[in-house]
Amino acid sequence: MAEIEHDKQEEQQLEAQEAQETISNKEKLMHSLVSDDDEVDELTVASLRQMLDAIPRWFLSQWKLLLLCLAGIILYITNGYQAQVEMMKETELETELKDWRYRSITRVSELTRLCRQSQLEQKLREQGDSTLTPSKVAPYTINIKD
Numbered sequence: 001m002a003e004i005e006h007d008k009q010e011e012q013q014l015e016a017q018e019a020q021e022t023i024s025n026k027e028k029l030m031h032s033l034v035s036d037d038d039e040v041d042e043l044t045v046a047s048l049r050q051m052l053d054a055i056p057r058w059f060l061s062q063w064k065l066l067l068l069c070l071a072g073i074i075l076y077i078t079n080g081y082q083a084q085v086e087m088m089k090e091t092e093l094e095t096e097l098k099d100w101r102y103r104s105i106t107r108v109s110e111l112t113r114l115c116r117q118s119q120l121e122q123k124l125r126e127q128g129d130s131t132l133t134p135s136k137v138a139p140y141t142i143n144i145k146d
Helices: 002-034 042-061 061-113 117-127
Strands: none
Touching: 042 061, 061 117
């Protein structure tokens, strides 16, 4: 038992040292990037390589999340285009509906004008049909008692 605990403590110490080395490497890299010195030491190059090597590993470990984000972006763009197309269709259909309403109103008014009694009488006179004439006797009113 004591050996296992001792091994765990050693592993923790090694991890802590590696973390401090990484931090110090990052600090040296940042210092070299900020400083005006033209000299680049090997430690800076090595830490830069470590950071660049870590990028593909990060992408490989996060590929599911990146794929999910990409799918969400594609769905968002597709939905925007589809909504825009539907709005254009709706506008087109509304203008067509207005056009058909105006046509319908025009037809109804023409039909009403042609169906008036005076218009019918005039047409019959023009055609020479003498069998139909307007009535000279007033209509009878029938009263119904309830």
